[in-house]
Amino acid sequence: MLWRALSEDAPGPKWAGLFAEYWPDYHRWWLKEGDAARPSYLESRRALQEHMPEIMPLYEALCDLAGGGDQAARFLSFYCPPPYLSGCSQAIWPGEEPVMVRNYDYDPNAFDGLILHTGWQGRRVMGTSDGLWGMVDGVNDAGLAISLTFGGRRVIGDGFGVPLILRYVLQTCGTAEEAGAALARVPTHMSYNVTVLDAKRRYLTAMMSPDRKALITHAAVATNHQENVEWVSHARFTATVERERFLLQRLTLHHDPEDKFIAAFLRPPLYSTAFDAGFGTLYTAVYRPRLRQMDVRWPGTVWSFGLDDFQESARRVQIPGAA
Known part of the structure:
Protein backbone atom coordinates (compact mmCIF):
# COMPACT_ATOMS: atom_id res chain seq x y z
CA MET A 1 0.00 0.00 0.00
CA PHE A 78 -21.53 12.23 6.00
CA TYR A 79 -25.23 12.18 6.83
CA CYS A 80 -26.83 8.73 6.41
CA PRO A 81 -24.05 7.27 4.25
CA PRO A 82 -24.10 3.70 2.89
CA PRO A 83 -23.44 1.10 5.61
CA TYR A 84 -19.91 -0.21 6.08
CA LEU A 85 -18.25 -2.63 8.49
CA SER A 86 -14.80 -2.84 10.02
CA GLY A 87 -13.02 -4.94 12.61
CA CYS A 88 -10.61 -3.14 14.99
CA SER A 89 -9.30 -3.43 18.56
CA GLN A 90 -8.31 -0.56 20.85
CA ALA A 91 -7.11 -0.18 24.43
CA ILE A 92 -5.68 2.28 26.93
CA TRP A 93 -2.32 1.22 28.36
CA PRO A 94 -2.34 1.89 32.15
CA GLY A 95 1.12 3.41 32.52
CA GLU A 96 2.23 6.83 33.73
CA GLU A 97 2.36 8.19 30.18
CA PRO A 98 -1.12 8.20 28.61
CA VAL A 99 -1.07 5.81 25.64
CA MET A 100 -3.84 4.58 23.32
CA VAL A 101 -3.15 1.64 20.98
CA ARG A 102 -5.43 0.48 18.18
CA ASN A 103 -5.57 -1.90 15.21
CA TYR A 104 -7.62 -0.87 12.20
CA ASP A 105 -9.03 -3.90 10.35
CA TYR A 106 -10.61 -3.03 7.02
CA ASP A 107 -10.58 -3.53 3.25
CA PRO A 108 -7.37 -2.03 1.79
CA ASN A 109 -9.23 -1.17 -1.43
CA ALA A 110 -11.62 1.11 0.48
CA PHE A 111 -9.09 3.03 2.54
CA ASP A 112 -7.57 6.49 2.09
CA GLY A 113 -4.03 5.47 3.11
CA LEU A 114 -3.60 9.03 4.34
CA ILE A 115 -2.26 10.65 7.50
CA LEU A 116 -3.74 14.14 7.53
CA HIS A 117 -2.41 17.09 9.57
CA THR A 118 -4.65 20.16 9.59
CA GLY A 119 -4.92 23.51 11.31
CA TRP A 120 -8.55 24.06 10.36
CA GLN A 121 -10.47 26.68 12.35
CA GLY A 122 -7.40 27.30 14.52
CA ARG A 123 -7.29 23.75 15.94
CA ARG A 124 -4.42 21.48 14.95
CA VAL A 125 -5.41 17.85 14.35
CA MET A 126 -3.57 14.84 12.95
CA GLY A 127 -4.77 11.33 12.36
CA THR A 128 -5.84 8.66 9.91
CA SER A 129 -8.19 10.03 7.28
CA ASP A 130 -11.48 8.54 6.12
CA GLY A 131 -13.69 10.32 3.60
CA LEU A 132 -11.02 13.03 3.22
CA TRP A 133 -12.01 14.99 6.31
CA GLY A 134 -13.33 12.36 8.67
CA MET A 135 -10.99 10.45 10.97
CA VAL A 136 -10.89 6.84 12.19
CA ASP A 137 -8.35 7.85 14.86
CA GLY A 138 -6.48 11.05 15.70
CA VAL A 139 -5.15 13.53 18.23
CA ASN A 140 -5.49 17.30 18.61
CA ASP A 141 -3.42 20.13 20.06
CA ALA A 142 -5.32 19.99 23.36
CA GLY A 143 -3.90 16.52 23.92
CA LEU A 144 -7.09 14.58 23.17
CA ALA A 145 -6.80 11.25 21.31
CA ILE A 146 -9.72 9.32 19.82
CA SER A 147 -10.30 6.01 18.03
CA LEU A 148 -13.25 3.94 16.80
CA THR A 149 -14.30 0.31 16.44
CA PHE A 150 -17.43 -1.10 14.82
CA GLY A 151 -20.03 -1.96 17.49
CA GLY A 152 -21.22 -5.28 16.06
CA ARG A 153 -24.90 -4.50 15.47
CA ARG A 154 -26.93 -4.67 12.25
CA VAL A 155 -29.17 -1.66 13.00
CA ILE A 156 -28.95 1.29 10.61
CA GLY A 157 -30.62 4.60 11.34
CA ASP A 158 -30.58 8.34 10.72
CA GLY A 159 -27.27 9.80 11.76
CA PHE A 160 -23.75 10.61 10.67
CA GLY A 161 -20.92 8.40 9.54
CA VAL A 162 -18.72 8.06 12.60
CA PRO A 163 -15.48 9.36 10.98
CA LEU A 164 -17.06 12.82 10.76
CA ILE A 165 -18.14 12.55 14.40
CA LEU A 166 -14.51 11.88 15.33
CA ARG A 167 -13.41 14.91 13.31
CA TYR A 168 -16.03 16.99 15.10
CA VAL A 169 -14.81 15.87 18.52
CA LEU A 170 -11.19 16.63 17.62
CA GLN A 171 -12.14 20.06 16.26
CA THR A 172 -14.27 21.12 19.23
CA CYS A 173 -13.22 19.20 22.38
CA GLY A 174 -10.16 19.29 24.62
CA THR A 175 -10.93 16.80 27.38
CA ALA A 176 -12.42 13.34 27.71
CA GLU A 177 -15.41 14.84 29.52
CA GLU A 178 -16.14 17.26 26.67
CA ALA A 179 -15.73 14.45 24.14
CA GLY A 180 -18.13 12.22 26.07
CA ALA A 181 -20.80 14.93 26.04
CA ALA A 182 -20.43 15.37 22.28
CA LEU A 183 -20.50 11.63 21.60
CA ALA A 184 -23.65 11.27 23.71
CA ARG A 185 -25.38 14.00 21.71
CA VAL A 186 -24.50 13.53 18.02
CA PRO A 187 -26.50 10.79 16.22
CA THR A 188 -24.66 7.98 14.44
CA HIS A 189 -26.06 5.93 11.53
CA MET A 190 -24.54 2.65 12.81
CA SER A 191 -23.22 1.24 16.08
CA TYR A 192 -19.67 2.15 17.07
CA ASN A 193 -17.45 2.14 20.13
CA VAL A 194 -15.45 5.36 20.40
CA THR A 195 -12.62 5.57 22.92
CA VAL A 196 -11.07 8.89 23.98
CA LEU A 197 -7.99 9.60 26.11
CA ASP A 198 -6.83 13.03 27.18
CA ALA A 199 -3.52 14.45 28.35
CA LYS A 200 -4.42 13.95 32.03
CA ARG A 201 -5.05 10.19 31.51
CA ARG A 202 -8.80 10.56 31.74
CA TYR A 203 -10.54 8.23 29.34
CA LEU A 204 -13.91 6.82 28.40
CA THR A 205 -15.55 4.63 25.77
CA ALA A 206 -18.85 5.68 24.23
CA MET A 207 -20.98 2.82 22.91
CA MET A 208 -22.97 4.63 20.22
CA SER A 209 -26.03 3.28 18.40
CA PRO A 210 -28.66 4.75 16.07
CA ASP A 211 -31.61 3.27 17.99
CA ARG A 212 -30.71 3.93 21.62
CA LYS A 213 -28.88 6.47 23.76
CA ALA A 214 -25.09 6.32 23.79
CA LEU A 215 -23.71 4.47 26.79
CA ILE A 216 -20.71 6.32 28.26
CA THR A 217 -18.44 3.82 30.03
CA HIS A 218 -15.03 3.72 31.71
CA ALA A 219 -14.01 0.75 29.57
CA ALA A 220 -10.31 0.72 28.67
CA VAL A 221 -10.82 -1.89 25.93
CA ALA A 222 -13.13 -1.98 22.91
CA THR A 223 -13.44 -4.54 20.12
CA ASN A 224 -16.48 -5.27 17.92
CA HIS A 225 -19.41 -5.68 20.25
CA GLN A 226 -21.01 -3.54 22.91
CA GLU A 227 -22.41 -4.76 26.23
CA ASN A 228 -23.44 -8.09 24.73
CA VAL A 229 -22.85 -9.89 21.46
CA GLU A 230 -25.88 -9.26 19.22
CA TRP A 231 -24.57 -10.25 15.78
CA VAL A 232 -23.32 -13.75 16.51
CA SER A 233 -21.91 -14.66 13.09
CA HIS A 234 -19.96 -11.40 12.86
CA ALA A 235 -18.66 -11.89 16.40
CA ARG A 236 -17.46 -15.39 15.62
CA PHE A 237 -15.82 -14.40 12.36
CA THR A 238 -13.99 -11.40 13.84
CA ALA A 239 -13.24 -13.11 17.19
CA THR A 240 -14.39 -9.96 18.97
CA VAL A 241 -14.93 -11.67 22.34
CA GLU A 242 -11.58 -13.48 22.20
CA ARG A 243 -9.77 -10.24 21.37
CA GLU A 244 -11.50 -8.39 24.18
CA ARG A 245 -10.59 -11.11 26.70
CA PHE A 246 -7.01 -11.15 25.48
CA LEU A 247 -6.64 -7.39 25.97
CA LEU A 248 -8.32 -7.42 29.36
CA GLN A 249 -5.93 -10.16 30.48
CA ARG A 250 -2.92 -8.15 29.27
CA LEU A 251 -4.16 -5.15 31.24
CA THR A 252 -5.25 -6.86 34.45
CA LEU A 253 -3.22 -10.06 34.83
CA HIS A 254 0.07 -9.60 33.02
CA HIS A 255 0.87 -5.89 33.58
CA ASP A 256 2.96 -5.76 30.42
CA PRO A 257 5.45 -2.95 29.95
CA GLU A 258 4.43 -0.48 27.27
CA ASP A 259 6.60 -1.90 24.48
CA LYS A 260 5.37 -5.46 25.08
CA PHE A 261 1.74 -4.30 25.19
CA ILE A 262 2.12 -2.49 21.86
CA ALA A 263 3.90 -5.47 20.32
CA ALA A 264 0.89 -7.68 21.14
CA PHE A 265 -1.19 -5.70 18.62
CA LEU A 266 1.16 -6.87 15.85
CA ARG A 267 0.47 -10.56 16.50
CA PRO A 268 -2.60 -12.82 16.63
CA PRO A 269 -5.20 -12.80 18.04
CA LEU A 270 -5.25 -9.00 17.65
CA TYR A 271 -3.46 -8.88 14.30
CA SER A 272 -5.61 -10.19 11.43
CA THR A 273 -4.75 -11.29 7.88
CA ALA A 274 -8.38 -11.91 6.83
CA PHE A 275 -8.11 -9.56 3.86
CA ASP A 276 -10.17 -11.84 1.63
CA ALA A 277 -13.15 -11.00 3.86
CA GLY A 278 -12.27 -7.31 4.26
CA PHE A 279 -11.08 -7.52 7.87
CA GLY A 280 -7.28 -7.59 7.67
CA THR A 281 -5.20 -5.31 9.90
CA LEU A 282 -4.13 -2.33 7.81
CA TYR A 283 -2.07 -0.71 10.56
CA THR A 284 -1.50 -0.34 14.27
CA ALA A 285 -1.61 3.20 15.67
CA VAL A 286 -0.08 4.34 18.95
CA TYR A 287 -1.16 7.71 20.36
CA ARG A 288 0.54 9.63 23.17
CA PRO A 289 -1.85 12.55 23.64
CA ARG A 290 0.14 14.41 26.32
CA LEU A 291 3.13 14.47 23.97
CA ARG A 292 0.85 14.95 20.94
CA GLN A 293 2.57 12.14 19.11
CA MET A 294 1.40 9.35 16.83
CA ASP A 295 3.11 6.18 15.57
CA VAL A 296 1.80 4.12 12.68
CA ARG A 297 3.17 0.58 12.89
CA TRP A 298 3.43 -2.58 10.86
CA PRO A 299 5.53 -5.66 11.68
CA GLY A 300 9.11 -4.40 11.55
CA THR A 301 8.17 -0.81 10.62
CA VAL A 302 7.40 2.32 12.65
CA TRP A 303 6.36 5.66 11.11
CA SER A 304 6.34 8.46 13.69
CA PHE A 305 4.68 11.87 13.66
CA GLY A 306 4.53 14.84 16.00
CA LEU A 307 1.70 17.33 15.93
CA ASP A 308 4.20 20.15 16.51
CA ASP A 309 6.83 18.97 13.99
CA PHE A 310 4.80 17.08 11.40
CA GLN A 311 6.75 16.15 8.29
CA GLU A 312 5.05 15.45 4.98
CA SER A 313 6.22 12.21 3.44
CA ALA A 314 5.14 9.03 1.64
CA ARG A 315 6.05 5.38 1.81
CA ARG A 316 5.04 2.04 0.39
CA VAL A 317 4.25 -0.59 2.99
CA GLN A 318 4.03 -4.33 2.48
CA ILE A 319 1.16 -5.43 4.70
CA PRO A 320 1.40 -9.09 5.73
CA GLY A 321 -1.44 -11.12 4.23
CA ALA A 322 -2.67 -8.39 1.86
CA ALA A 323 -2.69 -9.16 -1.86
Whole structure:
Protein backbone atom coordinates (compact mmCIF):
# COMPACT_ATOMS: atom_id res chain seq x y z
CA MET A 1 0.00 0.00 0.00
CA LEU A 2 1.03 3.56 -0.71
CA TRP A 3 0.66 5.75 2.37
CA ARG A 4 0.97 9.54 2.36
CA ALA A 5 1.30 12.11 5.11
CA LEU A 6 0.05 15.58 4.13
CA SER A 7 -0.31 18.86 6.01
CA GLU A 8 -2.40 21.95 5.26
CA ASP A 9 -3.24 24.65 7.80
CA ALA A 10 -6.39 25.85 6.05
CA PRO A 11 -8.56 24.15 3.42
CA GLY A 12 -6.80 24.83 0.15
CA PRO A 13 -5.19 23.37 -2.96
CA LYS A 14 -3.76 20.27 -1.30
CA TRP A 15 -7.16 19.19 -0.01
CA ALA A 16 -8.79 20.09 -3.33
CA GLY A 17 -6.24 17.88 -5.09
CA LEU A 18 -7.01 15.00 -2.74
CA PHE A 19 -10.72 15.39 -3.36
CA ALA A 20 -10.25 15.36 -7.13
CA GLU A 21 -8.16 12.19 -6.83
CA TYR A 22 -10.44 10.25 -4.46
CA TRP A 23 -13.87 11.51 -5.54
CA PRO A 24 -14.51 9.07 -8.41
CA ASP A 25 -14.20 6.09 -6.06
CA TYR A 26 -16.13 7.76 -3.24
CA HIS A 27 -18.78 8.86 -5.70
CA ARG A 28 -19.37 5.26 -6.83
CA TRP A 29 -19.54 4.12 -3.21
CA TRP A 30 -21.95 6.92 -2.27
CA LEU A 31 -24.31 5.98 -5.12
CA LYS A 32 -24.08 2.19 -4.82
CA GLU A 33 -27.66 2.02 -3.52
CA GLY A 34 -28.88 4.75 -5.88
CA ASP A 35 -29.11 8.51 -5.53
CA ALA A 36 -32.56 8.37 -3.89
CA ALA A 37 -31.18 6.23 -1.05
CA ARG A 38 -29.13 9.16 0.22
CA PRO A 39 -30.60 12.27 1.89
CA SER A 40 -31.01 15.47 -0.11
CA TYR A 41 -28.58 18.35 0.20
CA LEU A 42 -31.06 20.34 2.31
CA GLU A 43 -31.64 17.41 4.67
CA SER A 44 -27.91 16.83 5.02
CA ARG A 45 -27.11 20.47 5.60
CA ARG A 46 -29.90 20.90 8.16
CA ALA A 47 -28.70 17.85 10.10
CA LEU A 48 -25.14 19.15 10.16
CA GLN A 49 -26.32 22.61 11.23
CA GLU A 50 -28.43 21.11 14.02
CA HIS A 51 -25.91 18.69 15.48
CA MET A 52 -22.45 20.08 14.59
CA PRO A 53 -22.91 23.82 13.95
CA GLU A 54 -19.35 24.68 14.99
CA ILE A 55 -17.91 23.03 11.87
CA MET A 56 -20.40 24.46 9.36
CA PRO A 57 -17.91 27.07 8.07
CA LEU A 58 -15.38 24.29 7.52
CA TYR A 59 -17.97 22.15 5.72
CA GLU A 60 -18.89 25.05 3.44
CA ALA A 61 -15.26 25.75 2.62
CA LEU A 62 -14.65 22.10 1.71
CA CYS A 63 -17.80 22.01 -0.43
CA ASP A 64 -16.51 25.01 -2.36
CA LEU A 65 -13.12 23.34 -2.87
CA ALA A 66 -14.92 20.19 -4.05
CA GLY A 67 -16.61 22.21 -6.79
CA GLY A 68 -19.92 23.00 -5.12
CA GLY A 69 -21.78 20.06 -6.64
CA ASP A 70 -24.89 18.58 -5.07
CA GLN A 71 -23.62 15.02 -4.65
CA ALA A 72 -20.21 16.10 -3.38
CA ALA A 73 -21.85 18.31 -0.75
CA ARG A 74 -24.14 15.48 0.35
CA PHE A 75 -21.20 13.10 0.59
CA LEU A 76 -19.14 15.58 2.63
CA SER A 77 -21.98 15.95 5.14
CA PHE A 78 -21.53 12.23 6.00
CA TYR A 79 -25.23 12.18 6.83
CA CYS A 80 -26.83 8.73 6.41
CA PRO A 81 -24.05 7.27 4.25
CA PRO A 82 -24.10 3.70 2.89
CA PRO A 83 -23.44 1.10 5.61
CA TYR A 84 -19.91 -0.21 6.08
CA LEU A 85 -18.25 -2.63 8.49
CA SER A 86 -14.80 -2.84 10.02
CA GLY A 87 -13.02 -4.94 12.61
CA CYS A 88 -10.61 -3.14 14.99
CA SER A 89 -9.30 -3.43 18.56
CA GLN A 90 -8.31 -0.56 20.85
CA ALA A 91 -7.11 -0.18 24.43
CA ILE A 92 -5.68 2.28 26.93
CA TRP A 93 -2.32 1.22 28.36
CA PRO A 94 -2.34 1.89 32.15
CA GLY A 95 1.12 3.41 32.52
CA GLU A 96 2.23 6.83 33.73
CA GLU A 97 2.36 8.19 30.18
CA PRO A 98 -1.12 8.20 28.61
CA VAL A 99 -1.07 5.81 25.64
CA MET A 100 -3.84 4.58 23.32
CA VAL A 101 -3.15 1.64 20.98
CA ARG A 102 -5.43 0.48 18.18
CA ASN A 103 -5.57 -1.90 15.21
CA TYR A 104 -7.62 -0.87 12.20
CA ASP A 105 -9.03 -3.90 10.35
CA TYR A 106 -10.61 -3.03 7.02
CA ASP A 107 -10.58 -3.53 3.25
CA PRO A 108 -7.37 -2.03 1.79
CA ASN A 109 -9.23 -1.17 -1.43
CA ALA A 110 -11.62 1.11 0.48
CA PHE A 111 -9.09 3.03 2.54
CA ASP A 112 -7.57 6.49 2.09
CA GLY A 113 -4.03 5.47 3.11
CA LEU A 114 -3.60 9.03 4.34
CA ILE A 115 -2.26 10.65 7.50
CA LEU A 116 -3.74 14.14 7.53
CA HIS A 117 -2.41 17.09 9.57
CA THR A 118 -4.65 20.16 9.59
CA GLY A 119 -4.92 23.51 11.31
CA TRP A 120 -8.55 24.06 10.36
CA GLN A 121 -10.47 26.68 12.35
CA GLY A 122 -7.40 27.30 14.52
CA ARG A 123 -7.29 23.75 15.94
CA ARG A 124 -4.42 21.48 14.95
CA VAL A 125 -5.41 17.85 14.35
CA MET A 126 -3.57 14.84 12.95
CA GLY A 127 -4.77 11.33 12.36
CA THR A 128 -5.84 8.66 9.91
CA SER A 129 -8.19 10.03 7.28
CA ASP A 130 -11.48 8.54 6.12
CA GLY A 131 -13.69 10.32 3.60
CA LEU A 132 -11.02 13.03 3.22
CA TRP A 133 -12.01 14.99 6.31
CA GLY A 134 -13.33 12.36 8.67
CA MET A 135 -10.99 10.45 10.97
CA VAL A 136 -10.89 6.84 12.19
CA ASP A 137 -8.35 7.85 14.86
CA GLY A 138 -6.48 11.05 15.70
CA VAL A 139 -5.15 13.53 18.23
CA ASN A 140 -5.49 17.30 18.61
CA ASP A 141 -3.42 20.13 20.06
CA ALA A 142 -5.32 19.99 23.36
CA GLY A 143 -3.90 16.52 23.92
CA LEU A 144 -7.09 14.58 23.17
CA ALA A 145 -6.80 11.25 21.31
CA ILE A 146 -9.72 9.32 19.82
CA SER A 147 -10.30 6.01 18.03
CA LEU A 148 -13.25 3.94 16.80
CA THR A 149 -14.30 0.31 16.44
CA PHE A 150 -17.43 -1.10 14.82
CA GLY A 151 -20.03 -1.96 17.49
CA GLY A 152 -21.22 -5.28 16.06
CA ARG A 153 -24.90 -4.50 15.47
CA ARG A 154 -26.93 -4.67 12.25
CA VAL A 155 -29.17 -1.66 13.00
CA ILE A 156 -28.95 1.29 10.61
CA GLY A 157 -30.62 4.60 11.34
CA ASP A 158 -30.58 8.34 10.72
CA GLY A 159 -27.27 9.80 11.76
CA PHE A 160 -23.75 10.61 10.67
CA GLY A 161 -20.92 8.40 9.54
CA VAL A 162 -18.72 8.06 12.60
CA PRO A 163 -15.48 9.36 10.98
CA LEU A 164 -17.06 12.82 10.76
CA ILE A 165 -18.14 12.55 14.40
CA LEU A 166 -14.51 11.88 15.33
CA ARG A 167 -13.41 14.91 13.31
CA TYR A 168 -16.03 16.99 15.10
CA VAL A 169 -14.81 15.87 18.52
CA LEU A 170 -11.19 16.63 17.62
CA GLN A 171 -12.14 20.06 16.26
CA THR A 172 -14.27 21.12 19.23
CA CYS A 173 -13.22 19.20 22.38
CA GLY A 174 -10.16 19.29 24.62
CA THR A 175 -10.93 16.80 27.38
CA ALA A 176 -12.42 13.34 27.71
CA GLU A 177 -15.41 14.84 29.52
CA GLU A 178 -16.14 17.26 26.67
CA ALA A 179 -15.73 14.45 24.14
CA GLY A 180 -18.13 12.22 26.07
CA ALA A 181 -20.80 14.93 26.04
CA ALA A 182 -20.43 15.37 22.28
CA LEU A 183 -20.50 11.63 21.60
CA ALA A 184 -23.65 11.27 23.71
CA ARG A 185 -25.38 14.00 21.71
CA VAL A 186 -24.50 13.53 18.02
CA PRO A 187 -26.50 10.79 16.22
CA THR A 188 -24.66 7.98 14.44
CA HIS A 189 -26.06 5.93 11.53
CA MET A 190 -24.54 2.65 12.81
CA SER A 191 -23.22 1.24 16.08
CA TYR A 192 -19.67 2.15 17.07
CA ASN A 193 -17.45 2.14 20.13
CA VAL A 194 -15.45 5.36 20.40
CA THR A 195 -12.62 5.57 22.92
CA VAL A 196 -11.07 8.89 23.98
CA LEU A 197 -7.99 9.60 26.11
CA ASP A 198 -6.83 13.03 27.18
CA ALA A 199 -3.52 14.45 28.35
CA LYS A 200 -4.42 13.95 32.03
CA ARG A 201 -5.05 10.19 31.51
CA ARG A 202 -8.80 10.56 31.74
CA TYR A 203 -10.54 8.23 29.34
CA LEU A 204 -13.91 6.82 28.40
CA THR A 205 -15.55 4.63 25.77
CA ALA A 206 -18.85 5.68 24.23
CA MET A 207 -20.98 2.82 22.91
CA MET A 208 -22.97 4.63 20.22
CA SER A 209 -26.03 3.28 18.40
CA PRO A 210 -28.66 4.75 16.07
CA ASP A 211 -31.61 3.27 17.99
CA ARG A 212 -30.71 3.93 21.62
CA LYS A 213 -28.88 6.47 23.76
CA ALA A 214 -25.09 6.32 23.79
CA LEU A 215 -23.71 4.47 26.79
CA ILE A 216 -20.71 6.32 28.26
CA THR A 217 -18.44 3.82 30.03
CA HIS A 218 -15.03 3.72 31.71
CA ALA A 219 -14.01 0.75 29.57
CA ALA A 220 -10.31 0.72 28.67
CA VAL A 221 -10.82 -1.89 25.93
CA ALA A 222 -13.13 -1.98 22.91
CA THR A 223 -13.44 -4.54 20.12
CA ASN A 224 -16.48 -5.27 17.92
CA HIS A 225 -19.41 -5.68 20.25
CA GLN A 226 -21.01 -3.54 22.91
CA GLU A 227 -22.41 -4.76 26.23
CA ASN A 228 -23.44 -8.09 24.73
CA VAL A 229 -22.85 -9.89 21.46
CA GLU A 230 -25.88 -9.26 19.22
CA TRP A 231 -24.57 -10.25 15.78
CA VAL A 232 -23.32 -13.75 16.51
CA SER A 233 -21.91 -14.66 13.09
CA HIS A 234 -19.96 -11.40 12.86
CA ALA A 235 -18.66 -11.89 16.40
CA ARG A 236 -17.46 -15.39 15.62
CA PHE A 237 -15.82 -14.40 12.36
CA THR A 238 -13.99 -11.40 13.84
CA ALA A 239 -13.24 -13.11 17.19
CA THR A 240 -14.39 -9.96 18.97
CA VAL A 241 -14.93 -11.67 22.34
CA GLU A 242 -11.58 -13.48 22.20
CA ARG A 243 -9.77 -10.24 21.37
CA GLU A 244 -11.50 -8.39 24.18
CA ARG A 245 -10.59 -11.11 26.70
CA PHE A 246 -7.01 -11.15 25.48
CA LEU A 247 -6.64 -7.39 25.97
CA LEU A 248 -8.32 -7.42 29.36
CA GLN A 249 -5.93 -10.16 30.48
CA ARG A 250 -2.92 -8.15 29.27
CA LEU A 251 -4.16 -5.15 31.24
CA THR A 252 -5.25 -6.86 34.45
CA LEU A 253 -3.22 -10.06 34.83
CA HIS A 254 0.07 -9.60 33.02
CA HIS A 255 0.87 -5.89 33.58
CA ASP A 256 2.96 -5.76 30.42
CA PRO A 257 5.45 -2.95 29.95
CA GLU A 258 4.43 -0.48 27.27
CA ASP A 259 6.60 -1.90 24.48
CA LYS A 260 5.37 -5.46 25.08
CA PHE A 261 1.74 -4.30 25.19
CA ILE A 262 2.12 -2.49 21.86
CA ALA A 263 3.90 -5.47 20.32
CA ALA A 264 0.89 -7.68 21.14
CA PHE A 265 -1.19 -5.70 18.62
CA LEU A 266 1.16 -6.87 15.85
CA ARG A 267 0.47 -10.56 16.50
CA PRO A 268 -2.60 -12.82 16.63
CA PRO A 269 -5.20 -12.80 18.04
CA LEU A 270 -5.25 -9.00 17.65
CA TYR A 271 -3.46 -8.88 14.30
CA SER A 272 -5.61 -10.19 11.43
CA THR A 273 -4.75 -11.29 7.88
CA ALA A 274 -8.38 -11.91 6.83
CA PHE A 275 -8.11 -9.56 3.86
CA ASP A 276 -10.17 -11.84 1.63
CA ALA A 277 -13.15 -11.00 3.86
CA GLY A 278 -12.27 -7.31 4.26
CA PHE A 279 -11.08 -7.52 7.87
CA GLY A 280 -7.28 -7.59 7.67
CA THR A 281 -5.20 -5.31 9.90
CA LEU A 282 -4.13 -2.33 7.81
CA TYR A 283 -2.07 -0.71 10.56
CA THR A 284 -1.50 -0.34 14.27
CA ALA A 285 -1.61 3.20 15.67
CA VAL A 286 -0.08 4.34 18.95
CA TYR A 287 -1.16 7.71 20.36
CA ARG A 288 0.54 9.63 23.17
CA PRO A 289 -1.85 12.55 23.64
CA ARG A 290 0.14 14.41 26.32
CA LEU A 291 3.13 14.47 23.97
CA ARG A 292 0.85 14.95 20.94
CA GLN A 293 2.57 12.14 19.11
CA MET A 294 1.40 9.35 16.83
CA ASP A 295 3.11 6.18 15.57
CA VAL A 296 1.80 4.12 12.68
CA ARG A 297 3.17 0.58 12.89
CA TRP A 298 3.43 -2.58 10.86
CA PRO A 299 5.53 -5.66 11.68
CA GLY A 300 9.11 -4.40 11.55
CA THR A 301 8.17 -0.81 10.62
CA VAL A 302 7.40 2.32 12.65
CA TRP A 303 6.36 5.66 11.11
CA SER A 304 6.34 8.46 13.69
CA PHE A 305 4.68 11.87 13.66
CA GLY A 306 4.53 14.84 16.00
CA LEU A 307 1.70 17.33 15.93
CA ASP A 308 4.20 20.15 16.51
CA ASP A 309 6.83 18.97 13.99
CA PHE A 310 4.80 17.08 11.40
CA GLN A 311 6.75 16.15 8.29
CA GLU A 312 5.05 15.45 4.98
CA SER A 313 6.22 12.21 3.44
CA ALA A 314 5.14 9.03 1.64
CA ARG A 315 6.05 5.38 1.81
CA ARG A 316 5.04 2.04 0.39
CA VAL A 317 4.25 -0.59 2.99
CA GLN A 318 4.03 -4.33 2.48
CA ILE A 319 1.16 -5.43 4.70
CA PRO A 320 1.40 -9.09 5.73
CA GLY A 321 -1.44 -11.12 4.23
CA ALA A 322 -2.67 -8.39 1.86
CA ALA A 323 -2.69 -9.16 -1.86
